[in-house]
Amino acid sequence: MLKRISNWSISQKIAISFAFVIFTGSLLLTLPISQLPTSEATYLDNLFTSVSMVCVTGLFTQSVYESYTIFGQIVGMALMQIGGLGLMTLIASVITRFKKRIGLRNRLAVQEGINRGDARGFREYLSDILKYTAVIEGTGFLLMSFRFVPLYGWGRGLFTSLFLSISAFCNAGFDNLGNVSLVDYVHDPLVNFVITSLIILGGIGFSVWFDVTKSIKCFSAKKGKRSLRIFFRSLSLHSRLALLVTVTVIAVGMLFFVAVEYNNPDSIGTFTFPQKLLAGYFQTVTMRTAGFATIDYTTVYPFTLFWFVITMFIGGSPGGTAGGLKTTTFAIVVLMLYNEVRGQSNVNIAHHTIDKQLVRQALVIFMALLGTLILGASLLSILNPEVNFIYVLFESISALATVGVSANLTPTLGRLSQAVLMFLMFAGRIGPITLVDSLAKSDQKVPDVEFSKGNILIG
Amino acid sequence: MLKRISNWSISQKIAISFAFVIFTGSLLLTLPISQLPTSEATYLDNLFTSVSMVCVTGLFTQSVYESYTIFGQIVGMALMQIGGLGLMTLIASVITRFKKRIGLRNRLAVQEGINRGDARGFREYLSDILKYTAVIEGTGFLLMSFRFVPLYGWGRGLFTSLFLSISAFCNAGFDNLGNVSLVDYVHDPLVNFVITSLIILGGIGFSVWFDVTKSIKCFSAKKGKRSLRIFFRSLSLHSRLALLVTVTVIAVGMLFFVAVEYNNPDSIGTFTFPQKLLAGYFQTVTMRTAGFATIDYTTVYPFTLFWFVITMFIGGSPGGTAGGLKTTTFAIVVLMLYNEVRGQSNVNIAHHTIDKQLVRQALVIFMALLGTLILGASLLSILNPEVNFIYVLFESISALATVGVSANLTPTLGRLSQAVLMFLMFAGRIGPITLVDSLAKSDQKVPDVEFSKGNILIG
Numbered sequence: 001m002l003k004r005i006s007n008w009s010i011s012q013k014i015a016i017s018f019a020f021v022i023f024t025g026s027l028l029l030t031l032p033i034s035q036l037p038t039s040e041a042t043y044l045d046n047l048f049t050s051v052s053m054v055c056v057t058g059l060f061t062q063s064v065y066e067s068y069t070i071f072g073q074i075v076g077m078a079l080m081q082i083g084g085l086g087l088m089t090l091i092a093s094v095i096t097r098f099k100k101r102i103g104l105r106n107r108l109a110v111q112e113g114i115n116r117g118d119a120r121g122f123r124e125y126l127s128d129i130l131k132y133t134a135v136i137e138g139t140g141f142l143l144m145s146f147r148f149v150p151l152y153g154w155g156r157g158l159f160t161s162l163f164l165s166i167s168a169f170c171n172a173g174f175d176n177l178g179n180v181s182l183v184d185y186v187h188d189p190l191v192n193f194v195i196t197s198l199i200i201l202g203g204i205g206f207s208v209w210f211d212v213t214k215s216i217k218c219f220s221a222k223k224g225k226r227s228l229r230i231f232f233r234s235l236s237l238h239s240r241l242a243l244l245v246t247v248t249v250i251a252v253g254m255l256f257f258v259a260v261e262y263n264n265p266d267s268i269g270t271f272t273f274p275q276k277l278l279a280g281y282f283q284t285v286t287m288r289t290a291g292f293a294t295i296d297y298t299t300v301y302p303f304t305l306f307w308f309v310i311t312m313f314i315g316g317s318p319g320g321t322a323g324g325l326k327t328t329t330f331a332i333v334v335l336m337l338y339n340e341v342r343g344q345s346n347v348n349i350a351h352h353t354i355d356k357q358l359v360r361q362a363l364v365i366f367m368a369l370l371g372t373l374i375l376g377a378s379l380l381s382i383l384n385p386e387v388n389f390i391y392v393l394f395e396s397i398s399a400l401a402t403v404g405v406s407a408n409l410t411p412t413l414g415r416l417s418q419a420v421l422m423f424l425m426f427a428g429r430i431g432p433i434t435l436v437d438s439l440a441k442s443d444q445k446v447p448d449v450e451f452s453k454g455n456i457l458i459g
Numbered sequence: 460m461l462k463r464i465s466n467w468s469i470s471q472k473i474a475i476s477f478a479f480v481i482f483t484g485s486l487l488l489t490l491p492i493s494q495l496p497t498s499e500a501t502y503l504d505n506l507f508t509s510v511s512m513v514c515v516t517g518l519f520t521q522s523v524y525e526s527y528t529i530f531g532q533i534v535g536m537a538l539m540q541i542g543g544l545g546l547m548t549l550i551a552s553v554i555t556r557f558k559k560r561i562g563l564r565n566r567l568a569v570q571e572g573i574n575r576g577d578a579r580g581f582r583e584y585l586s587d588i589l590k591y592t593a594v595i596e597g598t599g600f601l602l603m604s605f606r607f608v609p610l611y612g613w614g615r616g617l618f619t620s621l622f623l624s625i626s627a628f629c630n631a632g633f634d635n636l637g638n639v640s641l642v643d644y645v646h647d648p649l650v651n652f653v654i655t656s657l658i659i660l661g662g663i664g665f666s667v668w669f670d671v672t673k674s675i676k677c678f679s680a681k682k683g684k685r686s687l688r689i690f691f692r693s694l695s696l697h698s699r700l701a702l703l704v705t706v707t708v709i710a711v712g713m714l715f716f717v718a719v720e721y722n723n724p725d726s727i728g729t730f731t732f733p734q735k736l737l738a739g740y741f742q743t744v745t746m747r748t749a750g751f752a753t754i755d756y757t758t759v760y761p762f763t764l765f766w767f768v769i770t771m772f773i774g775g776s777p778g779g780t781a782g783g784l785k786t787t788t789f790a791i792v793v794l795m796l797y798n799e800v801r802g803q804s805n806v807n808i809a810h811h812t813i814d815k816q817l818v819r820q821a822l823v824i825f826m827a828l829l830g831t832l833i834l835g836a837s838l839l840s841i842l843n844p845e846v847n848f849i850y851v852l853f854e855s856i857s858a859l860a861t862v863g864v865s866a867n868l869t870p871t872l873g874r875l876s877q878a879v880l881m882f883l884m885f886a887g888r889i890g891p892i893t894l895v896d897s898l899a900k901s902d903q904k905v906p907d908v909e910f911s912k913g914n915i916l917i918g
């Protein structure tokens with residue numbers, strides 16, 4: 001048995017670890033001690049919640065608030081934390097034994113699994129991540145308790161703050177407030193800014209934290225001229241790219257949202273200007289991977305939903321708790337297109353050339369994600385011909401990019417459609433390529449044959 | 460002046476040639492001699508028709524039947540024929556002077572412009588194409604006159620047959636029957652099979668014709684064992700791939716359409732089984748680039764429209780009258796994805812390896828087309844927030860892939876939205892990359908600098 005496990009590929013080990021945690025979570029959530037007396041959740045609802053929590057998505061068929069006891073919610077927090085930190089402890093053994101150079105499939109698998117980008121010692125890395133996580137979640141917890149303790153009293157106030165802090169940092173998007181996410185807090189600056197900060201910190205990727213912290217230390221120690229520009233240049237190429245794309249996507253997204261919805265009376269048309277900006281900022285940040293909502297997505301214009309679909313597709317940064325294509329992958333695809341049109345075959349960023357192999361991998365990831373989205377949306381649309389297609393697309397990418405926003409569709413779907421969403425969440429969390437690879441035979445070796453050049457005309 | 464023209468890039472020459480023909484066409488269609496007394500077409504409607512005809516799309520804001528006289532329709536046939544055969548005569552001078560090795564931008568520009576794939580002498584090539592075109596369109600004309608002469612009498616019957624034959628072969632999708640394309644002929648085997656045959660012959664690409672004809676000649680001369688398999692293998696790699704993808708897309712598309720719509724009472728639910736198959740076959744063939752319709756696209760399920768969007772995106776074969784991504788480009792993208800997931804970096808087809816540069820170009824074309832589609836659909840959706848997004852997407856890709864099917868949306872749109880559609884048709888006909896390139900300065904030279912490798916983490 002042990003021998004058979006060691007024969008599994010990395011992809012298989014990761015897929016099975018996630019599946020194991022999900023299954024265990026679903027059983028724990030089904031225990032009578034986890035269920036409120038008024039709960040209407042069946043085992044399939046609990047399974048859906050467990051998938052959604054471990055895959056840090058945030059879609060649900062039965063709300064946390066109406067279904068689970070304090071114990072059930074603690075199980076939920078654990079599932080989100082495990083999912084968000086990437087099952088690190090579970091697959092640590094796999095990684096440490098794993099030294100030789102690895103190809104795309106395995107590299108992606110490991111990266112998706114542990115959210116890890118550099119080559120530091122695993123033990124040190126683990127301890128650093130736990131330390132950062134505790135500090136950031138603790139700060140979020142404290143700040144939010146200023147809002148929720150006065151509202152709900154000490155007990156529920158503190159518990160709610162902790163639940164939201166973990167959920168936001170892990171980009172899980174679950175809340176234990178009710179049925180409508182954070183819609184009641186759309187104008188609340190404290191909740192908006194604490195939640196969005198937690199989301200951004202969780203979604204930017206651990207390697208960026210380490211890089212920024214290191215640079216801050218060096219920067220403080222160094223004498224001479226100091227400026228934001230010099231500081232930015234001292235960061236690694238990866239960190240600079242991730243930060244730049246993150247800031248750009250949020251700024252452009254906010255602008256588009258506010259401009260298009262400005263006079264929509266059903267969404268933000270009746271808000272004051274600062275309230276519009278706040279709603280735009282929150283929606284854009286949350287849409288990139290977190291999944292909280294402060295507005296009802298059935299009230300916005302079709303273009304806004306399409307714009308959200310694109311934002312979700314791009315997703316957060318690699319090596320964090322975010323899903324989607326990832327900021328850096330998106331940047332490479334865009335730069336490649338830009339350079340090719342200008343007649344350059346190299347993709348250059350800030351006086352560095354991106355390896356052609358990496359460009360190719362970025363394109364493959366793009367295509368795999370797009371293909372999975374098309375597959376999922378098609379299945380959902382076939383199963384639900386009466387539903388407007390943009391809602392189907394919205395819900396599909398929300399699951400696939402582990403975002404978790406909903407146009408109020410998920411709870412109304414049949415079991416088969418919910419199974420499609422579970423598949424999308426799982427594929428999105430471990431990565432479509434890792435998923436396909438985990439289904440292949442572990443000992444399959446395909447030789448990379450090269451034949452004579454074939455002449456094909458393309459269009 | 461002449462010196463300045465010779466300084467233009469190929470892309471600019473092609474874009475300007477098309478624009479010139481479109482503009483001339485719009486003026487001719489606006490002449491009183493072209494307009495029926497009852498016509499409601501303004502200059503902008505005539506411009507739209509001219510763009511749509513030269514770009515062989517088939518979308519219209521005012522129907523041909525209700526707007527144009529026999530003279531106007533003859534102008535229309537000329538515009539479609541010029542657009543369909545790729546403005547060959549107009550840009551012949553450009554091509555013959557053009558000998559040196561050409562990069563992607565220019566290669567694409569020339570290819571899109573003249574629909575030409577191999578390196579044969581231009582004069583011989585031109586005469587061959589005209590010969591084939593005359594034979595095929597003549598045959599189609601004769602066959603269709605068996606239907607339309609009994610219906611409309613000799614004069615109008617023959618004229619209608621000619622118009623439809625040219626329109627079908629050029630994949631233009633215009634008809635002079637009325638407002639609803641070929642909906643009245645949904646159960647007519649003669650019209651269905653003649654039109655689809657013309658569409659397929661026009662859309663498969665001239666280089667495939669030449670290859671197939673050559674192989675048939677060799678094959679007839681040769682002695683020994685003869686089989687379809689051996690014949691297929693004697694074709695070039697390009698022809699085999701184009702034929703294979705064409706047959707696969709049509710078969711799969713027909714299957715999906717019939718299966719999903721089988722019981723939809725608004726579309727084909729009330730048809731007999733053979734009628735369902737015929738409607739499915741016609742819709743799938745026409746959707747790849749032609750733009751005729753025998754059903755009303757507002758009656759089908761959302762998934763069917765989405766499936767049509769994918770079919771249109773893939774499009775026909777390169778070097779013909781078809782638009783879209785093109786069959787071979789699609790095949791390369793799919794094979795690359797398949798091979799990469801299996802761990803192979805080479806893209807192999809039938810014991811030939813596709814050049815990495817070609818694979819890269821296929822991906823660039825894919826991305827450029829997708830980007831243009833997203834841009835166009837976004838603009839249309841912003842301008843028309845009340846329209847269901849799937850209709851917006853359907854109409855956008857119909858314009859961009861020069862297909863020309865319509866969910867009855869185009870005539871109802873405002874002028875700005877119609878301008879977006881004209882832009883999409885133009886971009887689709889000359890190719891998004893050629894369009895961008897034609898806007899660049901002609902003497903712009905970007906050195907292909909290579910820096911040290913940059914280390915970026917992708918997702």
Ligand SMILES: [K+]
Pocket residue numbers: 056057058171172173289290291402403404
């Ligand atoms: K999420």
Ligand SMILES: [K+]
Pocket residue numbers: 515516517630631632748749750861862863
């Ligand atoms: K067409």
